[in-house]
Amino acid sequence: MVLASPAFADHETEKVSIPLGTGTAPGCEEGNKCYIPYEVTIDVGGEVTWSNNDIVAHSVTSGSASDGPSGVFDSSLFMAGATFSHKFEEVGTFNYFCMVHPWMEGVVVIKDKYDNNRDDDREDNYIPQPTPVDDEIRELKNEISQLKSENAQLKADNRKLSNNNNILKQQLEELQIEFDKQYQIVLEQIKVIYDFILSK
Ligand SMILES: [Cu+2]
Secondary structure, eight states: OOOOOHHHHTTSEEEEEEOTTTTTSTTTTTTTOSSBSSEEEEETTOEEEEEEOSSSOBOOEEEETTTEEEEEEEOOSBOTTOEEEEEOOSOEEEEEEOSSOTTOEEEEEEEOOOOTTSOTTOGGGOOOOOOHHHHHHHHHHHHHHHHHHHHHHHHHHHHHHHHHHHHHHHHHHHHHHHHHHHHHHHHHHHHHHHHHHHHO
16 A cells, blocks of 8 residues: 655755854854754654854764764764755664854754555554543543633632622612611601690
8 A cells, every 4th residue: 555645755854054153152052043943853764954054164963062972973074154964764863063162952853754665564654542541631631621611610600699799788788778767757757747646
């Protein structure tokens, strides 16, 4: 079976730029801007090309400034305006740095390629599937976010109820005051009538 997928072709090459000013002084390492992009991911067999867009020579050397060269690839010094390419034949994560400017660091990630020409039973064809644990975690996360939104709704309802309660209390107090006022008026009227009867 041949599955033509142009998506795979997109993962075979990557370009990395060494921007202007990276070699002048440290600073590009803040925000990982010494090699741009800082990290590239391609399929096994793919090629990464670095362009030196700075005005001084740099290197692209596998390893790290602290541990030294790992020996997987090394451009050695290449000049301003020049490029260096390396083809990656093994899966892995390859850190690299510049031999002359140790603050310059980058990463190349080489991924297994889903190659349809291989036998189906090859381990290389393995595509990770979500495990039951992943599903469970996703379900729990959904449940948590649902509970959170329910809780927020309950809080809002509670606030509304307590507001309504305060309004009702105030209305009741006003009614009580009005009632007392009317009661006093009626009492006064009764007293007037009583006095009148007594005076006869
Ligand atoms: Cu450099």
